[in-house]
Amino acid sequence: ADIYVNPLDDDELYTLGVRMARSINGGKSFAIIQGLVQHIQPSPAQTLHLDHCELWINPTNPDHIAVGNDGGLYVSYDKGDNWLHHNNIPAGEFYDITLDNQKPYNIYGGVQDDATVYGPAKEWDASRTDQWKYLWIDPWSGGDGCVTEVDPNDPNTVYFSRQHGDGLRKDMAADTSKTIGPSRTKISKENKLRYNFVSPYIISPHNSKTLYHGSNHVLKSTDRGENWNIISNDITKSIDPNKISWAAGAVAESVLEEGLLFTGTDHGSFWVSKNGGKSWQENSKGLPIAYIRSIQPSRFNASRIYLAMTGINYDDLNNYLFTSDDLGKTWQSITANLPNDPANVIIEDPVFENILYAGCYRGVYISINRGKTWQMLGKNLPAVSVADLAIQERENDLVIGTHGRGIYYLNLNPIHQAYQLSTNDKNIYHLFKIPDAQYPKQVDTNREVDKSTITLLPISFWTPTKSRVTMLIKDINNEELIWEKNIIAKKGLNQFRWDLVTKTEHSNLPYFVDYKKYIQPGAYTFYLKTPQKIIQQNFIIKEWGY
CATH class of the missing domain: 2.130.10.10 (YVTN repeat-like/Quinoprotein amine dehydrogenase)
Known part of the structure; x- marks a missing residue:
């Protein structure tokens, strides 16, 4: 087990092992630390996890401690009576x-x-909000x-x-x-x-x-x-x-x-x-x-x-x-x-x-x-x-x-499409099939969208050499320009993941909500302007369906 000492009181010790324990008399006796646990993301876990690995004690406020164990990161401001479990860190060790x-x-x-x-x-x-659950x-x-x-x-x-x-x-x-x-x-x-x-x-x-x-x-x-x-x-x-x-x-x-x-x-x-x-x-x-x-x-x-x-x-x-x-x-x-x-x-x-x-x-x-x-x-x-x-x-x-x-x-899909290109095909630009996208769910009482429902749209293409390309989206019916962006594409397979935002407004006014306008449901044409040619693909933005 590891032993940690309060930097302001050397009679206060913490030991880490399967459980975590604390002594306030220089190690003559110890008491197990448990405490009440709250989670940032919903979790059925009710206790401080076992198998403790690392401890940090705030050098200016020893009531503030953080422990890392097999369950993740736990932070306390009262020496372990209450814990906040930071279970929003993507650090799972999968078998x-x-x-x-x-x-x-x-x-x-x-x-x-x-x-x-x-x-x-x-x-x-x-x-x-994390949608993952425990099977057990x-x-x-x-x-x-x-x-x-x-x-x-x-x-x-x-x-x-x-x-x-x-x-x-x-x-x-x-x-x-x-x-x-x-x-x-x-x-x-x-x-x-x-x-x-x-x-x-x-x-x-x-x-x-x-x-x-x-x-x-x-x-x-x-x-x-x-x-x-x-x-x-x-x-x-x-x-x-x-x-x-x-x-x-x-x-x-x-x-x-x-x-x-x-x-x-x-x-x-x-x-x-x-x-x-x-x-x-x-x-x-x-x-x-x-x-x-x-x-x-x-x-x-x-x-x-x-x-x-x-x-x-x-x-x-x-x-x-x-x-x-x-x-x-x-x-x-x-x-x-x-x-x-x-x-x-x-x-x-x-x-x-x-x-x-x-x-x-x-x-x-x-x-x-x-x-x-x-x-x-x-x-x-x-x-x-x-x-x-x-x-x-x-x-x-x-x-x-x-x-x-x-x-x-x-x-x-983009890897499969690129794999099927012949040697000669790889010397020219290719725009691969664009999947249909889904318009995010709109909040009932205002014009904002539920950000948890936004799914990025992958746009994949092949370039024979590093080059500047322009991406444009137009309405399929009236050819109105909806969105445009210039990027430097690398040689080979490229993928741009679009957040569906066509316009962003910012303001320093006190009650202004930074606003993002999203592409509306409908049929569109995507254009890829390259040094060789302009390539296009049609795609659809579907209504929110859940």
Whole structure:
């Protein structure tokens, strides 16, 4: 535990550990600090979170303290009798994310000691009320949320897990959860099953009632977790003595062939079953001694697999990405020109066979040639460890779960459109399809809009060289100029995200409200003036419909 001393009274000490304690007699006795907690954003958490890491004491006013723990930042002005929880800071440490198919779709994620949360895929704004909710939370205002899965045929059924294989099934409508294990079940105890802290499990892509779970064996349930059966040998007993493992790190099933199963362990042992688990073959030769974090069976070739492995658990910070076209009999490294940082996840684009996305220790990378070369995806993602990636196929959104900076997402349509340009096409300017936008909700009693309902409009285009371009919007019927802006476009794919504001008025008068005029619902034409030509696209601003 860390110890902090009041700079104005050396008899007053604070100690940090699982709990936070204070002494006013130089350490002869201590009392636990709890206090009443208020939150900036709505939260069901009722207590001061556990696992305290850092403390600050105001050197001129020691009543004013701030503590950082696994629940975030808490500030008190009365030495901990009352706390303000600054839970408006996007700093979630996600282990795993999953997406449902609702409209709009929801993102679910297991968070380090902050339970499991879920919410709509909408851009975060600190000024808005947070729409995210806890799927569950423990009595100490946290708990480790691990893997989450949503039944693709019934979004009311959500599976989530806590550490070491503690799985539950939740009925969202009834707001009730049932423990389904398998770690708490008889089969686990009788067979002395072992689980990693974040134990992998999946819903079969062929039958949403079938679940697979990884321990030192692979387990299967065909009734939504009510009953489990062991369907593998002990996968931790590798033929390579250096790869003797504790438990599974990843489990996957091919979307092309039902019963084509894959699992990998925390020391690099890889196994495949072609018959639903009746028999297994180890194909670990050529893989390093590292934790298999991610297995991606290809949706274009049943024999093709991608692996992301990390050695960070063993102080090995190298990058390990592999592919195989023969179910793992032979492996080929696709690290290529990636920075030598640990890799956590690799996924395949659902539309284009040659496009891959990799989540690594300091960002997301894209390859358009199946791993021969890589480049960083985007420029505004912080240099943070990317724990998981998922694609919402209906919306074509790539969602990124980071371990320290929350969740990000981007739409892949511009990337797909740019990918399809030929070499010659890349020498000219292109304006890609502009999605329809939504007019924000208007406040009932005045001309202002509800700022929480503003959604930025992405405008994407390709430029063969760095150049000045002009963007204009005109009414499609009378060609009245609505909006104009000049920017310097970089070479390649560009995206300008417009806030729909056509005019802004400011005044120093005492009762003047700074006013923004937004483009009205209707049909419009967007023009891109380039040094070569003028390109145009029609788009629609829809009425507020919620």
